Amino acid sequence: MLDRVRRIRPDPFILALLAVIGIAALLPARGAVATGFGHATTVAIGLLFFLYGARLSTREAVDGLRHWRLHGTVLAATFVLFPLLGLAVTLLPTAILPRDLALGVVFLCCLPSTVQSSIAFSSLARGNVPAAICAASLSNLLGIVVTPLLAGLLLASHGGISGSAVVDVALQLLAPFVLGQLARPWIGGWVARHKRRLVVVDRGSILLVVYVAFSEGMVEGIWTRLSVSALVTLVAVCLTLLAAVLLITWYVPRRSPYADRVTIMFCGSKKSLASGLPMAGVLFAGAQVGLLVLPLMLFHMIQLMACAAIAARLARRAQPSEPVVLARRPGTARVTSATPRL
Numbered sequence: 511m512l513d514r515v516r517r518i519r520p521d522p523f524i525l526a527l528l529a530v531i532g533i534a535a536l537l538p539a540r541g542a543v544a545t546g547f548g549h550a551t552t553v554a555i556g557l558l559f560f561l562y563g564a565r566l567s568t569r570e571a572v573d574g575l576r577h578w579r580l581h582g583t584v585l586a587a588t589f590v591l592f593p594l595l596g597l598a599v600t601l602l603p604t605a606i607l608p609r610d611l612a613l614g615v616v617f618l619c620c621l622p623s624t625v626q627s628s629i630a631f632s633s634l635a636r637g638n639v640p641a642a643i644c645a646a647s648l649s650n651l652l653g654i655v656v657t658p659l660l661a662g663l664l665l666a667s668h669g670g671i672s673g674s675a676v677v678d679v680a681l682q683l684l685a686p687f688v689l690g691q692l693a694r695p696w697i698g699g700w701v702a703r704h705k706r707r708l709v710v711v712d713r714g715s716i717l718l719v720v721y722v723a724f725s726e727g728m729v730e731g732i733w734t735r736l737s738v739s740a741l742v743t744l745v746a747v748c749l750t751l752l753a754a755v756l757l758i759t760w761y762v763p764r765r766s767p768y769a770d771r772v773t774i775m776f777c778g779s780k781k782s783l784a785s786g787l788p789m790a791g792v793l794f795a796g797a798q799v800g801l802l803v804l805p806l807m808l809f810h811m812i813q814l815m816a817c818a819a820i821a822a823r824l825a826r827r828a829q830p831s832e833p834v835v836l837a838r839r840p841g842t843a844r845v846t847s848a849t850p851r852l
Contacts, residue, residue: 534724554715563690587778622653635824637772727800
């Protein structure tokens, strides 16, 4: 019973996000306070991407390119399949799904994969963990440039991103990331040793972005335009989107080894909240951010719960069998292990 309770216990960070949304609803930042929080958010986002650059080993990502078929499949799912599905969502009538929520789904589909959860789920389901590390890292490395370009291309015709967004990304995201890469030889070891303490920067910056975005939404009154039916539709869209990508990334590479299929599915079906929220704070203006990041937050919670269940099921089905003795001679034995059947 205790094990079951632990499995269904919500992620503390998700609870923190919900708490911040509640605080923004009750005590939204206004006037000079909002301006101060806005400056603090800009600094936090810059520090966040500086630390990303200091942590990420470019050599590991480049070395991982040797497994080009697996990585190519993951990148195709992340930056081709997802955006195409996101564009299909924009065909829904605005009476069913409001325009800002539809644009938020498109933005969600342009984001890179997660790192920690992709690797964790691949490991739990007995996937190719080294390939998962390389694939997730490469996705995030490319996402610094590809995501803003994709979002600008797909949302420009809908008025979702201003013309100065690319410059903002270069100044607030790419420049700190490059500086972090340049500083890595001197501070990389320190950052690795203090990884747990620096999580405060990661999560604190995300919570700041959420508070500022939802505060602006409350001040502008945009939440009064969000109906219950629109929220239910958004949840259905996120569920359908995740299910479609999970099925495609599992069955299309069915001729690949089992471990590679697991890695492709878990790395190709994730979207990064840690990268997405700071990017949204840079790319989108004002109160619009609140509704645009809502699809990402819902999708993040859904993907964690669904993929945790799938990884646990695959882990049970892929338990290694007991060694099977194929032939025995006096003093010798030939032993092999059965391949897990799925």
